[in-house]
Amino acid sequence: MKVLLILGFLFLSVTVQGKVFKRCELAKELKQLRMDGYEGISLANWMCLIKWESGYNTHIIKHSRGKSSNYGIFQINSRFCDDGKTPKAHNACRISCNVLLQDDITQAVACAKEVVIRPKGIKSWVAWRNRCENRDLTQYVEGCGV
Numbered sequence: 697m698k699v700l701l702i703l704g705f706l707f708l709s710v711t712v713q714g715k716v717f718k719r720c721e722l723a724k725e726l727k728q729l730r731m732d733g734y735e736g737i738s739l740a741n742w743m744c745l746i747k748w749e750s751g752y753n754t755h756i757i758k759h760s761r762g763k764s765s766n767y768g769i770f771q772i773n774s775r776f777c778d779d780g781k782t783p784k785a786h787n788a789c790r791i792s793c794n795v796l797l798q799d800d801i802t803q804a805v806a807c808a809k810e811v812v813i814r815p816k817g818i819k820s821w822v823a824w825r826n827r828c829e830n831r832d833l834t835q836y837v838e839g840c841g842v
Contacts, residue, residue, distance in 0.1 A: 714755025743836035768796030
């Protein structure tokens with residue numbers, strides 16, 4: 697039993713069975729939800745961000761070593777939603793963090809739009825800064841007809 701508890705603490709990421717979008721399926725969904733060009737951010741940038749944050753998986757939760765967690769396909773931090781645990785969370789998205797884990801990404805998109813209008817913009821996402829910024833991102837939407 698002690699071994700299982702120790703192993704449980706070693707994992708920082710939790711995946712529950714959920715929807716994993718195919719690349720072009722997600723690109724079309726994001727286009728339909730008006731993400732392309734939102735705040736001047738191209739669809740390719742959103743696709744790259746999502747690829748490296750969640751692997752297109754809606755049910756990812758990553759717990760940081762601090763006091764917050766990241767939820768869903770965009771890996772939105774629990775400061776922007778209510779997980780009932782994060783101190784000083786301001787719940788700017790006005791939703792439960794569990795909503796960000798739904799297969800229907802409509803509310804996750806609305807919350808990502810709320811995050812991106814903040815002063816840091818898309819730079820709020822570390823994966824975007826590390827994997828997408830100042831790079832050719834055409835591969836993320838190529839062949840998708842969007």
